[in-house]
Amino acid sequence: MLRRLALLLPLLLVAGCDSNGGNAQLVFEDEALLSPIQGFTQVSATGTVGARDASDWRIGPAYVGIVSVLALPTPNPVPRTGSVALAFNVVGGVPGGLDVVVLQEDSLTGEITFRDLVGGQCRQATASTFCTFDLSARQIDYRNTGGLYRLVVLDGRGIASYGDVRVDL
Numbered sequence: 001m002l003r004r005l006a007l008l009l010p011l012l013l014v015a016g017c018d019s020n021g022g023n024a025q026l027v028f029e030d031e032a033l034l035s036p037i038q039g040f041t042q043v044s045a046t047g048t049v050g051a052r053d054a055s056d057w058r059i060g061p062a063y064v065g066i067v068s069v070l071a072l073p074t075p076n077p078v079p080r081t082g083s084v085a086l087a088f089n090v091v092g093g094v095p096g097g098l099d100v101v102v103l104q105e106d107s108l109t110g111e112i113t114f115r116d117l118v119g120g121q122c123r124q125a126t127a128s129t130f131c132t133f134d135l136s137a138r139q140i141d142y143r144n145t146g147g148l149y150r151l152v153v154l155d156g157r158g159i160a161s162y163g164d165v166r167v168d169l
Contacts, residue, residue: 024061025158031055032162033103033112037150040164045075056163063160066091067098070130073151077166078137080146084165087132088153090125096156097125100133102140103150103162114152115142125155141167 041057042050049072057069070087078084088098100120105112117139122131140149146169153161 022062028058028060029159032150032152032159037103037148037164040076040148040166041072043072043074043076047071047074053164057161060158060160062158063094066094067153067160069161071132073163073165077168078140080137080141080144080167080169083134083136084140085132085134086151087130088122088125088161089130090122091128093127093129094125094155094157094160097121097123098131098160099154100135101152101154103152137167140165144169 035055039053039055041052044050057072059067059069068089068091070089071085073084073086075082076084086100090098098121099116101114101116103112103114117133117135119134119136122129122133125131135151138144140151141147146167148164148166150162150164152159
């Protein structure tokens with residue numbers, strides 16, 4: 001997975017030159033990687049959506065009609081001892097399937113890295129399918145600090161969606 005991300009990041013820097021909405025996709029990916037991690041869409045344990053963050057869980061322009069959100073992260077916020085579930089529908093497949101990773105910035109260097117999550121892979125998404133992810137809050141918040149975390153959904157070409165999850169201690 002880290003190898004895929006290492007290959008993906010340079011592509012993101014030069015991907016904006018195609019005529020199929022590449023610029024819009026590049027702007028979307030810049031927002032996913034560079035916008036502040038603030039706010040989140042509140043979802044109860046039963047799936048009821050409360051306050052909504054307009055920047056969360058949008059679909060990248062290159063993925064419209066291919067990937068759609070079936071279930072927002074539930075619950076959000078998530079207790080430290082719990083897990084958060086989310087689901088996507090994939091029509092026609094995406095290269096390499098879907099992965100959900102945690103985006104994090106090193107507070108000292110400012111370097112942005114991705115961290116893989118157990119249960120964050122959906123390899124069958126190379127064809128039409130439903131992808132469900134069940135992600136441990138302890139894994140998302142591995143430093144045990146609580147707070148907001150950016151989850152990024154990507155395939156072998158780019159970022160399909162992203163949003164923020166709050167882990168409560």
